[in-house]
Amino acid sequence: MKEKPSKPIIKDPWENLKEFTNARIALGSAGNAIPLKEVLQFKFAHAHSKDAITTELDVVALKKEMQSWGYPIWNVKSQASDRSEYLKRPDLGRRLDSESEEFLKKNDGTLDIVFVLADGLSAGAVNQHALPLLQLLLPQLQGYSIGFVTATMARVALGDAIGSALNAKFVVLFIGERPGLSSPESMGIYTTFAPRMGLTDERRNCISNIHKNGLDHQQASSLVGYLIRQSFAKKISGVDIKINLKDLLED
Template structure:
């Protein structure tokens, strides 16, 4: 007789709707070997994601294809270990004096590695390809690549460009089912010292989460509403069903 527990059909159906580890079954008092190995593999991918680096050359090429000025910055963090220990340093720029040809723009798009550079390398321009052509007709735009940055570093970049709006594309904390998940944090009239209630967030952008088209739709909506109402954050009400519809 097999010791493996039969998994009810309803649990099997649930597995088709989620990447969560449900209905794994058991072999005696242990998990099935394949599921144990899959968990170890997912854990390794999540750890590796934290150590990945921005593909700056690729991102600069993509910006050039759109005819958008792209500059490079770095936070005050010295290395990845310090990044994990000192989030405060990841919110501050170190080299603004080295950046040339600075002029005011309406919107600055910050692309930073966060906790998964692979996430932004893979997903940033999947979203931006869908929004930049329309945005360029209405606004002046630049892109800033920031190494070892946190979300709030976008406020300092925006002040540097005297920008009215900032969108920070950043790698999210790697999960055991989504090591390549990207988030977008947007702020209207950003200033150094702003806290999270002044921002709106589009999260969980990856191949098994929010699609790049859905994220682009939300980003365009937030930009349009922020400029129309001159607000962002908790004051800006969002009806996801009405915005995304059946996308």
């Protein structure tokens, strides 16, 4: 007698629930294991996230573009010498290397707002999202003197070191966020009024999750514009600035 061909994969009859969540539900099973197709999908997402961490900031292209828009732009780096040190020593990623610091200090005192384009944990996110977002944001900022800095091996607090060296009134830092499997290229934005070394999180405002399934460029640029106007009006940033939805809509 011929045996029935075996069907090692058991499907889950609740695939319809996937419409409510992007969680990996109703995967089915092979024995107790996840079916291979889903295992490979997971590996693909993990590979994408791992690669996102080692992507590099496209300093040349960003510089060219900002100069063509007529803004000054400088390149700096932190004290972390490579990716491995960057991951192990967040303290070094928060400090400018001495050459960068001296260089910035020669150009101090002229800017209201310095935009820092920083690699963080996913430089690809900044390569992808910074320019389109700036195109929407910059027209809202007439009357401010503005400059740009690209920063590599950078942590969030490096923005304070940069703002302080330039003696700028305000820092807006774009940085690649820790990649997740479903959002490998996600950008965050941090804003600080009167930046100086040693400030902590409660003095910064943060907009996170700017990625293709998260906050879009239009939403993010409105939020940043709002934070900039609020901060310059109140001369503060951080927990004392609340994002008030009604104000934002009227703004």
